[in-house]
Amino acid sequence: MNSITPETAQELTSFLTDSVVLTPDSPEYAASVKRWSDSAEKQAGLVVIPTTEDDISTTVEYAHLSRIDLAVVGGGHATSGSGSTEGGILIDLTRMRKVTADDKAKTITAQGGCLWEHVDKTAGEHGLATVGGVVNHTGVGGLTLGGGYGWLTGQYGLVVDNLISARIVVADGRVLAVSKDAHADLFWAIRGAGHNFGVVTEFTLQGYDQKEDVSAGVVAFAPEKLEEIIEFANQLVADETDGRAGIYVFMGIPPGQSDLAITTVVFSTLSEEESQKRFAPLMALEPILSTVARTPYHQVNALLNGIAVHGERKAMKGFSYTLPLQPESARMMLEELSLIVKSDSDLVRSFIVLEFINASRVASVPRNAMAFANRGHSRNGGVWVWWADPNKDASARAHARYLKGLTKNLERPSDENVAIYSNFVETGDRSPGELFGDNLPKLQKLKARYDPDNIFNKTHPIHVSESLV
Numbered sequence: 001m002n003s004i005t006p007e008t009a010q011e012l013t014s015f016l017t018d019s020v021v022l023t024p025d026s027p028e029y030a031a032s033v034k035r036w037s038d039s040a041e042k043q044a045g046l047v048v049i050p051t052t053e054d055d056i057s058t059t060v061e062y063a064h065l066s067r068i069d070l071a072v073v074g075g076g077h078a079t080s081g082s083g084s085t086e087g088g089i090l091i092d093l094t095r096m097r098k099v100t101a102d103d104k105a106k107t108i109t110a111q112g113g114c115l116w117e118h119v120d121k122t123a124g125e126h127g128l129a130t131v132g133g134v135v136n137h138t139g140v141g142g143l144t145l146g147g148g149y150g151w152l153t154g155q156y157g158l159v160v161d162n163l164i165s166a167r168i169v170v171a172d173g174r175v176l177a178v179s180k181d182a183h184a185d186l187f188w189a190i191r192g193a194g195h196n197f198g199v200v201t202e203f204t205l206q207g208y209d210q211k212e213d214v215s216a217g218v219v220a221f222a223p224e225k226l227e228e229i230i231e232f233a234n235q236l237v238a239d240e241t242d243g244r245a246g247i248y249v250f251m252g253i254p255p256g257q258s259d260l261a262i263t264t265v266v267f268s269t270l271s272e273e274e275s276q277k278r279f280a281p282l283m284a285l286e287p288i289l290s291t292v293a294r295t296p297y298h299q300v301n302a303l304l305n306g307i308a309v310h311g312e313r314k315a316m317k318g319f320s321y322t323l324p325l326q327p328e329s330a331r332m333m334l335e336e337l338s339l340i341v342k343s344d345s346d347l348v349r350s351f352i353v354l355e356f357i358n359a360s361r362v363a364s365v366p367r368n369a370m371a372f373a374n375r376g377h378s379r380n381g382g383v384w385v386w387w388a389d390p391n392k393d394a395s396a397r398a399h400a401r402y403l404k405g406l407t408k409n410l411e412r413p414s415d416e417n418v419a420i421y422s423n424f425v426e427t428g429d430r431s432p433g434e435l436f437g438d439n440l441p442k443l444q445k446l447k448a449r450y451d452p453d454n455i456f457n458k459t460h461p462i463h464v465s466e467s468l469v
């Protein structure tokens, strides 16, 4: 793929009617290439900030025909830099953040550049909620196209299980409305492998009545309580439970503090009384802090914003585990993390998270119903290594790989075919076969049909053999 030249930049700009176009010397350029993780930033040759599908179509077609590297950014949270390009064209969707809700159909329609906070807010104004990211400044685009887990997953499944339709600009510049009834093959593909197929300009999601407040908050403990917390979490979300409560367990040094702690975030859509009953065994473990309260759903996904702040450098290595997680496995992870954060003060913000949500709804959908293939009873975990000094990129990433390696025996690919969530995998860390399993051959055929030249190649690119093109 080529970089953009001053001549091609000028030519493309002359074709656009509804976009702000930035070059590296434009005042707004630095903000546009900034990412949640500094280590994911790259210097685009030209930034196109469109407000219409037409301009996205023009830009995609131009990049394709000129063989210029193309990247698309939504929320900017991919730590692998898959929302960035070095020298190519960046389509920055930040001016496409409109959300509407249909009260009768209980649906929410979000433009492709929305963050989850925009969706949660509009949905809340209509007494609705939908499955969405637990950190509300993540992007709807990247998160949805890879699957999408949230607090409501135990009740309603993944974001892609609730995707009713979408509009997408494909590699030849066509704008397609996709659903189960229109371009059903492409609709199948974008639900799990969507980053490979185009620029999604609009997502329509199923909403659910959520007029009642929910119970949610942070509950923090001394590290000695880890084993009992894990025992509690195993039971809270076992598959026979009803999926209305969940808990995330963070191991690390909380922001602004100097000692390791176990910080949990709890969530429940049960009544206040029922929620208290469910969380009573946890509360009996004598937390050092609890902020659990009845909270409007649209505010819940802001609870983790204080941990997941923008800036500095980050590596994210996802892993999976099945229940019951042995408490000693969690203890071993904590001890190894402790050695690493104590070895270098630049690493103190690193943490490991274990996400305990009921997996029954996710597992109830057949694995070939859509591209998303991680349909077993795995739970997601993540190693997040965090540092500031660019000279430490290699060593910090080695720490991340080491910590992730400790979880290897917890994964159960043989039972489930695919046992890892692709959005928790940095591009290049796993092969498409490991991420899409039995769905890969169909995805390769669809890639050959919709993007034979692989211009959408930044997140887990699917390569097609020449015989398919």
Ligand SMILES: Cc1cc2nc3c(=O)[nH]c(=O)nc-3n(C[C@H](O)[C@H](O)[C@H](O)COP(=O)(O)OP(=O)(O)OC[C@H]3O[C@@H](n4cnc5c(N)ncnc54)[C@H](O)[C@@H]3O)c2cc1C
Pocket (backbone or CB within 6 Å): 036, 071, 072, 073, 074, 075, 076, 077, 078, 079, 082, 083, 093, 112, 113, 132, 133, 134, 135, 137, 138, 139, 140, 141, 142, 143, 144, 145, 146, 147, 148, 149, 150, 194, 195, 198, 199, 200, 201, 308, 423, 424, 458, 459
């Ligand atoms: C702090 C944090 C919290 C997270 N929490 C969750 C969570 O609760 N649940 C969960 O499932 N995952 C979660 N994730 C993982 C998340 O799903 C991925 O990081 C995802 O890629 C973020 O999407 P984005 O739009 O913010 O990222 P970006 O970096 O903007 O994009 C990531 C990829 O998606 C593509 N993309 C983005 N928008 C579009 C679009 N409209 N059309 C086509 N391609 C697009 C980009 O080109 C890029 O390839 C979290 C990640 C972070 C960093």
